Amino acid sequence: MNSKLITGTIIKGIGGFYYVKTENGIIATRGRGNLKRDGNSLLVGDEVKLSLLESSEESFQGIIEDVFPRKNSLIRPPIANVDKLVLVVSATKPRVNYELLDRFLVVAEEKHIPVLILMNKADTGLEDEISRLMHRYGNFYDCLPVSVISKHNISRLSEMLADKKVAFAGPSGVGKSSIINLLSDDGEMETGEISWKNQRGRHTTRHVEILNGRHGSLIFDTPGFTSIDLPDIDNSELKEYFPEFLSFNGKCKFQNCNHIKEPGCRVMEAIEQGSINNERHESYIRLFNEIHENSKY
Ligand SMILES: Nc1nc2c(ncn2[C@@H]2O[C@H](COP(=O)(O)OP(=O)(O)OP(=O)(O)O)[C@@H](O)[C@H]2O)c(=O)[nH]1
Ligand SMILES: [Zn+2]
Known part of the structure; x- marks a missing residue:
């Protein structure tokens, strides 16, 4: 085995083979052993280090030795x-x-x-x-x-x-x-x-x-990327994911205000003044309730 590792990006995974785009072109590889990152297997988009096989008799030319930490990942699509x-x-x-x-x-x-x-x-x-x-x-x-x-x-x-x-x-x-x-x-x-x-x-x-x-x-x-599951969060966290609310979080009358209809809510004020879009807030409330409903089961 060539001891020099080269880096690349997994562009396709099929039948246990990973195709890695490198400076030397696309290389067919397999992952070493049970190589995982964050508890799941290799994903398209992973940045990897691979070693090249010296003999080219195999149907693949490299072994993925390591996976760089991910910036993010999705499950569906993977x-x-x-x-x-x-x-x-x-x-x-x-x-x-x-x-x-x-x-x-x-x-x-x-x-x-x-x-x-x-x-x-x-x-x-x-x-x-x-x-x-x-x-x-x-x-x-x-x-x-x-x-x-x-x-x-x-x-x-x-x-x-x-x-x-x-x-x-x-x-x-x-x-x-x-x-x-x-x-x-x-x-x-x-x-x-x-x-x-x-x-x-x-x-x-x-x-x-x-x-x-x-x-x-x-x-x-990513064929069929037409929907997505909500993250596994508590509904009180949802306000962190609406950038419109960020400058108000923690500044309402109640420190833990969820910006629904609490008195002294700065977000509600901003909606009345027109600086936060009302439809986005309605959407927020729908999602807030949905997460609450889902958490019951
Ligand atoms: N008028 C118009 N029609 C478009 C435009 N772009 C795509 N279309 C048409 O919209 C239809 C759907 O396009 P697709 O590219 O198949 O849409 P898609 O989002 O990939 O759909 P799925 O594969 O079902 O997820 C086709 O009939 C396209 O010709 C556009 O800019 N203007
Ligand atoms: Zn509030």
Whole structure:
């Protein structure tokens, strides 16, 4: 075994093999023994150290010796080290599901994953939808209207994602696949005997894998990333995951105010003054109650 370890990113895991993107191209590997990180197995997106096998008779050329600590990870889809979670909605067909968007935002906050909210289908001319979205989130999240059809803001988007590992999520039909197709390179990824066209839709069985994007970005291709489970938290923690509330937490009349309808609540004041969006607060209350209901079982 070559004693020199090289580093890389797992871009695909299939049948016990992990394909690792390295400076020397893509290398098929296996994990050493029962290699785990944070109690679970290797994930697409993991940064790893691997040793190269000297004999190339095996169907793989390297052994993963170690996994770097993760920035974050998700269970469904199973991915690690997301630098940017792009939450895709569309102006129409389907219209924005704000409740779902707010759930995704809570998960992203809890996992410390930076978010970009994309409103696709901007070509449909539904300016009202775009302004509603901006009004609701624009002060706290990056929001960008785009269009796959007119290419509006697509190059801006790919610049915003430069050098990042990016996952796309959102309801069915908003245009996630179309956007990923626009952003990913169609170049051939090659190494040793392994090569496959880096093109979406070629395989009938869909696994999570990483595609090369423009400007050095890596795109998690995560079929079916249309919903997400709320984090396992107490409802009194939920207020930490609404950035609108952060400057008020601990400053209401009651130190442990949950900003529901307590007297002397600074968040309620801010809503009345219009500096916090009322719909976001309603959404907060729904999630607060939902977590409470779930905790009974
Ligand atoms: N008008 C318009 N239609 C678009 C745009 N982007 C995608 N579409 C259409 O929206 C439909 C859904 O697009 P997809 O890319 O399959 O959506 P998806 O989010 O990947 O959907 P799932 O795979 O079901 O999760 C397709 O008919 C696209 O042609 C856009 O910018 N403008
Ligand atoms: Zn309060």
